[in-house]
Amino acid sequence: MIPDVIVIGTGLAGLSAAVRLGDAGARVLVLAKGVGGTHLGAGTIDVLGYAGPSSEAEDGGRLNRVQRPLAALADLPPGHPYGQVGAEGVAAAVDWFKERIASGPLAPYAYEGGLEDNLLLPTAVGAVRPSAVVPETMAAGDVRNGGRVCVVGFRALKDFHAPLLADNLARAPEGVEARGVELDLAPGGEPDVSSLGFARGFDEAAFRAEVAAQVGGRLRVDERVAFPATLGVADPHGTWSELERQLGRPVFEIPTLPPSVPGIRLFNSLRHALRRGGGEIILGAAVTGADRDGDRVTALRTRVGLRETLHRAPWIVLATGGFASGGVALDSRWNARETALGLPLARLPEPGGERFRPNYFDEHPLSRAGVAVDGDLRPVGANGDRLLDNVLVAGATLAGAVPWKEKSGDGLSLATGFKAAELIIQESDLGQRAAQATAEA
């Protein structure tokens, strides 16, 4: 059957678009090279953590920490992709996302927060980072009000060192008192267990009880308790609230290195919603080209072995990611392109020019490269003319943002993926079909 929409990419942007379209009654096919960035990030929705006056951004250097993302969204430099969505569009996407997770298969597991106020959460090395919308299991980690924290680590879990984390956290100007304890406890007694392995351990009542017993006796008055973000993958709300009850105090998760358990929960929730809506994901299906007829893409090409398969659909959402995901590429001969459809890139340095500046927080000439779009998320060429009518671009493929520095990647992916879906619903007969189906029901 020919789908109504093909979404390319299965990160947060692609999944948001796909699920929103499926909710509206569209038949959605997701084609993806592999599983996306959900499994690598923190599982939070960072909307805008750092920003600055555009002149400062052009000069390089650190940006200012954002307290109120909603207000800061209006002050971004021209050409920033948030400008194509608007603060209202971001807010609508965040509301939709929170509702979708809260009514998903992990309910009552839910996200907290919003665009009014950034939380300040500890990282796995005890630095702090601003985030707008976070799993309920992380919210008590907000360090802005100080307090005492006991960080619990596990010796079998790599790259999460509770004493180091606690020492760094205690240095934050917010005045947190923190100390670390490490447990010699691991699911199955294994010496080397990933965060997902621990999460599966926490899914078991016996392991939870053992952890609670070992931690309970070591807590001091008024301490809240931090765990690596491994508190269950099957029923995180149940695991987290059970630990809070047993320990008699607030408990929160701190994101780990990959695999990201909160990210896997997010992926599983959205994938579940997509399947329920009749949508399908094909993995190992990198889109390697497209057939065009004028300003329309008529078919996408994937290849298995020697044979190409053509996938047709009236609408395409391109959400393949940026340089890190291979969604855009620049080779040594300065051939720059978006890799699935061959779209041109904007915000590139001149051929042979400087791509990176010496310092980490500099404004690197390559950092805003990507596909430029118009207000309806259609790709545009250098002169601003629309290149394709039935292709909408979302997520890290877009030009103009520096997500790693702004802490804006999740918000951008969610907001542009959601808007791409909304635009297709408005411009196609999907809205009418959904209304008709409701009337008939």
Place this chain on the structure above:
Amino acid sequence: MAAMREEHDVLGDLMRGSLDHCVKCTICETVCPVSNVTPLFPGPKYVGPQAERFRTPGELSPDASLDYCSGCGKCTQVCPQGVHIAEINTQARARLKERDGFSLRDRVMARPPLSGRLGTPVAPLANRVLANRPVRRLAERLVGLHHEAPVPRFAGRTFQGWAKRHRSPEGVRRVAYFHGCGANWYEPDVGEMTVALLERAGCHVDIPRGQACCGLPLQSNGQFDAARRYVRAMAAALAPAARSGVDIVGTSTSCTLMLKREAREILGLMDDPDLRVVSEHVYDICEYLVALHDRGELRLDFRPLPLTVTYHAPCQQQGHGIGKPALELMALVPELRVIDMDATCCGVAGTYGLKREKYDIAMKVGANLFGQITAERPDLAVCDSETCRWQIERATGVSTVHPLEILHRAAGPA
């Protein structure tokens, strides 16, 4: 020949070279069905892109745990960087096996035509022997075939015997049927139903002679030299059809994938002209029928089939990158309720789950799927791969069939 050999070497290196794209993101390890149930297998990233860097011609593998990879291929499917993890592991395992030698069990198990030829003429006796518990316990002790493992029953006749007598009527299109060992020795009725259904859909069905085994079980068991001989012979049998522009359809989805992709990529047979043309023309049967349907050329009217069935898309079927065409086809059958299972793997992975040392792992891998199936209390379970069907049927007690059997029932008597 020398020039072709070079091409093979270069392409082989490209496949292995993909390990340099690994960014250690661990996504493969989150889906690996085996490492998620047993510490005996440390996971695809560890034994794959990581350990491969330590393998040299003199030192094959730093770690024999590689042998616990079931070869399901999920790691390659989910890798966001395009690393051919499963292919690298299968190649490394073969080198390990070559050094350590092949057991009698693995030699026999990997050659279905051998047991097929021996068992078919004496099927009633052979089936009784294989179902006999003391015999099976003895077989486990002597050769390492687990006494509970789901071994198939000999049909007592062959599909090829039926095919010799069968005259396919003229049709609006021609297809060639790649039946494989499963349909030939164990499930000839699947082959016969496939031919009948294709003919009802307006196809003239050629059944190329000389089809033995595609070599997939040999490949999975690390016996690459024999696997290459088998798949070259299979390709030679099917190539004339492909060269005359006739598409080849297969009901064994893993064997179809072998011809489409794996034999070239894993066995490195880039230089075989027969295999090349066959790989361009071979389709999973459901993939082919959905393509016909999408073009409005599937001429079948299905009658109502008031049944509830579960569907499991096997790992190798997912390796085709075609989604789940069986679901689209079964959706055409009125009153048929199909429930898509949400599980990774049934555990058996061809011959993996039959082995004494791996049976328990395979059952643990499949436990999630088995639980989902039995919870639905279906009339039938549906799955595209024969060894997975035998595993599911044995583990759940639910009669398990190929999607084609559902379509054949709904298409009514011929």
